[in-house]
Amino acid sequence: MAIAQNTGTVKGIVADKDSKETLVGATVTLKNDNKTYKVSVSTGLDGSYTFRNVPKGKYEVEAKYVTYKDEDKDFELKVGEVKIINLNIESKSNNLDEVKISGKSDEGSDYKSRSIERKSDQVLNAVSARTIEVSPDLTIANVTQRVSGVSIERSNNGEGQYAIIRGMDKRYNYTLVNGVKIPSPDNKNRYVPLDIFPADIVDRMEVYKSLTPNLEGDAIGGGINLVLKDAPNRFTVRANAAVGMAGSLFDQDYTKFDHSASSKSSPRIANGNGYSATLADFPNNPFNYSTKKAPVSTIFGLSAGGRSADKKFGALAAISYQNTYRGTKTVFYDTDVDRATNEPALKSVQSRAYSIQQERTGLHAKLDYKFNKANKLDLYASYMNLAQNQFRFQSDTTLNLGRVGMGTGRVSNNYRSSRVVQQIFSTNLHGEHEIADNFDMNWSLVYAKADANEPDRASLSIVTGRTAIFDASGNKTGSSQNPILFNSTGAAQSHVWAKNSDEDKTAYLNFIYKPKIADTNVEFSFGGMYRDKTRTSSYDDYSLRLSGSTTQTYDGNINNNTFMVQTVGGSPSDPLNYNFKEKIAAAYAQFKFNVGKLQTLGGVRYENTQQDWVTSANINQIIGAIGSKKYDDFLPSLNFKYALGDKENLRLSYYSAISRPGFYELIPHTGGDPDADYQELGNPNLKRITSDNFDLRYELFPKQLDQLLVGVFYKNIKNPIEFALVNQATSVFYTAANFGNATNYGFEADFTKYISKFGFRANYTFTNSKITTTKTVLYRDAATTGLTQRTEEQTRPLQGQSKHIGNLSLLFKDAKSGIDAQLAAVYTGPRIFTVSPYLDNDIWQKGTITLDLSAEKKISKNFSVYIKVNNLLxxxxxxxxxxxYQITASTINQDVANQTVGENVFVRKDEYKQFYLLGLRYKL
Incomplete structure (x- = not known):
């Protein structure tokens, strides 16, 4: 206590002398005149430092920071005094402030991302490579959920796959790599599945929430731009390696299968139309299963690059490899609608167990050369590959059991093994040229190709069940297990080959003219784009049945059974065998100027779209088997940015945008996703979607990393496309359709604050969308007692839109001890998963709260260890x-699992559990 009474406190801020930006991680040393007292600390996330319990006396405080000159101040500290010493240190280079903003060495920094948000011409959010590196996320898809206004759609392994921006489904958004749109390997959508991108291959991720005329116009929801790693100013090496394990595989064996003998092409594609497949074309390898306990996941990444001594030439290469194993369990109820009451009715219950291996590879290389001040060329190429091996066991039990009760009756079991390989290759030759002092030109030649191949999705179908045992009085006394049999009347095996390819050849040309008009600097830009896209798809489905007319018992070894090929010709007339061509020609004119503190940017974009497709379906039986579409769009936009201060902006923007239907949706196919709960149906009558979009946002950047972003948005959408269940004859299909008009509006708040070593990052988005569609009501007419129906209009949210989403991250960073940790929570509110054709029967996804953890500890100058834990809850x-849920005639004597009378009807539950990762990181 006596020591505390004779001491004081020294604290302050270390900042850049010119920009006044605070410096994180600067070393501050406090020492007295006779050198008997000396202590050092590092500045916190807000650039602050504090020395407590300092004895009275004369001192010197000194600040040191890489590439900055040392700065010191002398002072005298009195007893009980709180001395505030702010140190403004000067860069060793006269133009360092400019380098900090646009220099190669800062591209992946948090400060670079904040600077881009502040200076951009449009409304956007940016996430730096450093933020991604220390986050709990392994893929870009999962990173997107941390951004305000963005939620994710997950794949069946629990990993994020697609981004939903401001409640707008994946179809309303596009993906760019270094500002250029790339094709999709997805078998349904034209937009890229983001789980194909490993998170450690980018310098920055940008989420566009408004468009300017020089950007492609098919992004009603927004766009995601991945800025890949660039050559730093000095030679740099980054490497990391990690091992991990899925918590779901602690109590569930991982099942693998042999895919080595599977042919990449179907028998028909390999041998030509008219070929009759034989048993030799269908080896039993996919049905040879084996299990192992908790396989170990592995992660590896390496990047190296730098620039020549004269800084004219730069080169960088990066590789990322992830091999992960996961297991999931699913319970699904197949639902229908009661013909007399329009109430949900349960048909069957399925239990599914998945074993999933994903091998994710990312390769990236970039070269650039600056010939002189006026001419620069760069060339980059990237290759992304996601190979997934998936085993699924499904048990399907009918619920139409009458008085027999649950646990008895017919059970259909299905074993399925599939391997899907998705790839994206993209290369871009880009040039920048200064033609005159105020006239510039840039151009790009882009070749990109994406494909997905699913060779031999092999399924095995068997039947079994339990038979109830009754006493003489008719009371159930027990049950007996039935044999496990192949069904002699249906397909015992099915083999599916599916392959699609999407190839883009694109050219961009832009001109920028910067005259001075009436003492105002004005920038005029104009240019165009042409893309030639070719999309191909092939599909074959083969069935095998038991040889002979009797049933056969399945003992777990498929080699003990005999089969014959039932559909020898494959599926040559299936509409999923198609060729699709799309040509897009675009031109734009754009202006930008500043008057005082107000920046105005506006213009118009024109896009011409021509689409043609041909399928192998019988054109006399299938409507739309051959088709074409052509349309023109004029897309104006206007953006205002008013600088309320050096670190404060007010933005107002308007832009018009479109969204084109997916190829898969236009083709008149039947069938589709093997994991879908309903058969899918194509719709060649789909129209493109158009929208008018408005944004208002206030921005404040008080310190280097702190920020406050608050805004509102409104979208008026014409002909939105959503998936719905439709009835055709006696079947129910899942199909895409246009649904009149819709509105979507909301509010966003994004707040980041750092205090010394602690940080707090939070965002919240309220979204409210409305669309009115016609629904069917089934009922029994009281007068005639007959079953009938009527239609009613119903207003509901857009599919995939959550009214409330939010993020909360608690951060800790101590540069001196080398600790960087965060606990990140994500809330995603309820949203419509499937639109039903029946009134009040839409299927909703419940709201979720997920919690993830990550931490890093520096153990030497170049090495650090890290952990990541996903889905803690x-x-x-x-x-x-x-x-x-109500008791019906078919369930009156049943105790149906997961269903509670009076509570919402349970449809499906997928469980993923945790995923753990421990790694080592190297930096030079």
Whole structure:
């Protein structure tokens, strides 16, 4: 206590002398005149430092920071005094402030991302490579969920796959790599599945929330731009390696299968139309299963690059490899609608167990050369590959059991093994040229190709069950297990080959003219784009049945059974065998100027779209088997940015945008995703979507990393496309359709604050969309007692839109001890998963809260260790119909699992559990 009474406190801020930006991680040393007292600390996330319990006396405080000159101050500290010493240190280079903003060495920094947000011409959010590196995320898809206004759609392994921006489904958004749109390997959508990108291959991720005329116009929701790693100013090496394990595989064996003998092409594609397949074309390898306990996941990444001594030539190469194993469990109820009451009805219950291996590879290389001040060329190429091996066991139990009760009756079991390989290759030759002092030109030649190949999705179908045993009085006394048999009347095996390819050849040309008009600097830009896209798809489905007319018992070894090929010719007339061509020609004119503190940017973009497709379906039986579409769009936009201060902006923007239907949606196909709960149906009558979009946002950047972003948005959408269940004859299909008009509006708040070593990052988005569609009501007419139906209009949210989403991250960073940690929570509110054709029968995804953890500890100058833990709360994905579950004639004597009378009808639950990762990182 006596020591404390004779001491004081010294604290302050270390900042850049010119820009006044605070410096994180600067070393501050406090020492007295006779050198008997000396202590050092590092500045916190807000650039602050503090020395407590300092004895009275004369001192010197000194600040040191890389590439900055040392700065010191002398002072005298009195007893009980709180001395504030702010140190403004000067760069060793006269133009360092400019380098900090645009220099190669800062591209992946948090400060670079904040600077881009502040200076951009449009409304956007940016996430730096450093933020991504220390986050709990392994893929770009999962990174997107940390951004305000963005939620994710997950794949069946629980990993993020697509981004939903401001409640707008994946179809309304596009993906760019270094500002250039790339094709998609997805078998349904024209937009890229973001889980194909490893997170450690980018310098920065940008989320566009408004468009300017020089950007492609098919992004009603927004765009995601991945800025890949660039050559730094000095030679730099980054490497990391990690091992991990899925918590779901601690109590569930991982099942693998042999895919080595599977042919990449179907028998028909390999041998030509008219070929009759034989048993030799279908080896039993995919049905040879084996299990192992908790396989170990592995992660590896390496990047190296730098610039020549004269800084004219730069080169960088990067590789990322991830091999992960996961297991998931699913319970799914196949639902229908009661013909007399329009209430949900349960048909069957399925339990599914998945074993999933994903091998994700990312390769990236970039070269650039600056010939002189006026001419520069760069060439980059990237290759992304996602190979997934998936085993699924499904058990399907009918619920139409009458008085027999649960646990008895017919059970259909299905074993399925599939391997899907998705690839994206993209290369871009880009040039920048100064033609005159105020006239510039840039151009790009881009070749990109994406494909997905699923060779031999092999399924095995068997039947079994339990038979109830009754006493003489008719009371159930037990049950007996039935044999496990192949069904002699249906397909015992199915083999599917599916392959699609999407090839783009694109050219860009832009001119920028910067005259001075009436003492105002004005920038005029104009240019164009032409893309030639070719999309191909092939599909074959083969069935094998038991040889002979009797049933056969399945003992777990498929080699003990005999089969014959039932569909020897494959599926040559299936509409999923198609060729699709799309040509897009675009031109734009844009202006930008500043008057005082107001920047104005506006212009118009023109896009011409021509689409043609040909399928192998019988054109006399299938409507739309051959088709074409052509349309023109004029897309104006206007953006205002008013600088309320050096670190404060007010933005107002308007832009018009479109969204084109997916190729898969236009082709008149039947069938589709093997994991889908309903058969899919194509719709060649789909129209493009158009929208008018408005944004207002206030921005404040008080310190280097702190920020406050608050805004509102409004979208008026014409002909939105959504998936819905439709009835055709006796079947129910899942199809895309246009649904009149819709509106979507909301509010966003994004707040980041750092205090010394602690940080707080939070964002919240409210979104409210409305669309009115016609729904069917089934009922029994009281007068005639007959079953009939009527239609009613119903207003609901857009599919995939959550009214409330939010993020909360607690951060800790101590540069001196080398600790960087965060606990990150994500809330995603309820949203419509499937639109039903029946009133009040839409299937909703429940709201979720997920919690992830990551931490890094520096152990030497060049090495650090890190951990990442995903899904700490074991949050499942659950679906429901917001109607109370009721006892029906078919379930009166059943105790149906997961269903509670009076509560919402349970539809589906997917459980993923945690994923753990421990790694080592190297930096030179």
């Amino acid at each position: 074991n949050t499942p994905s659950e679906l429901e119909i917001k109607r109370p």
